[in-house]
Amino acid sequence: MIALEVIDITSNPVNKYVYLSIILFAIGVMGVLMRRNAIIILMCVELMLNAANLLLVAFSAYTGNVEGQMVVFFVIVVAAAEVAVGLALLISIYRNISSTDINLLNRMKG
Amino acid sequence: MREYIFYFLALVSVISALMVVFSRNPIHSVLYLVVCFFSIAGHYLLLNAQFLAVVHVIIYAGAIMVLFLFVIMLLNLNKESEPHKPIIIKFASVISASLLVLVLIAAMVNINPAADSHPTLHTIGMVRELGDTLFKEYLLPFEISSVLFLTAMVGVVLISKKES
Incomplete structure (x- = not known):
């Protein structure tokens, strides 16, 4: 059982997780800047949220503080609601302009 | 390992x-x-x-x-x-993401966050400890998140409903 084993985390410095989170966050930013499809942009936002979550869990584990993991729990909850609303908006946009290209959305009217 | x-x-x-x-x-x-x-x-x-x-x-x-x-x-x-994007936008996004990595790593490289860590309490990720914290200290946010889900559900149905 994985859940019953406790892994010794002292041998692995927390700086590695900082760098990994920075790289994942930057990849998410790059995706938001680069892609046009609104679904891919939503997925890249999820990627950025996960980078922040990973950093919160890492510091929570390394400082022995349970509150970081609680914050991650609530972030997951809010992310689920956010994705549902975002995809509903996307379906509504698709009904109007028959596309999910964000460059077609530069008009406020119509 | x-x-x-x-x-x-x-x-x-x-x-x-x-x-x-x-x-x-x-x-x-x-x-x-x-x-x-x-x-x-x-x-x-x-x-x-x-x-x-x-x-x-x-x-x-x-x-x-x-x-x-x-x-x-x-x-x-x-x-x-x-549609195919112009290559300059790809280059611009790659370069700006690399600059973001550079700035964040330069901000983090001189501090040592491992210095004040004391990873002795190893069982905080288990269900018992998390549930204890969740239902004692974080009970109000937990209940509010259920309201958030209800609101999101109503909003999603309202937004994605076909207009008559």
């Missing part, structure tokens, strides 16, 4: 995150993002956050990504329909 698992998982998550951005088919992006989420769950297991690893897999890979796949299938976007 544990370092090798960390480096393997980090490699998998970074490569799959890059493939999310660079693959042209949205279905492939979703599948690579599922791989990335599984590797992040592996990181959670390595950090003794077992409950969060399970919750992460269930909610992200099980619910959110299925929602993405469902919307892509519903809107019939599962083809490489994205």
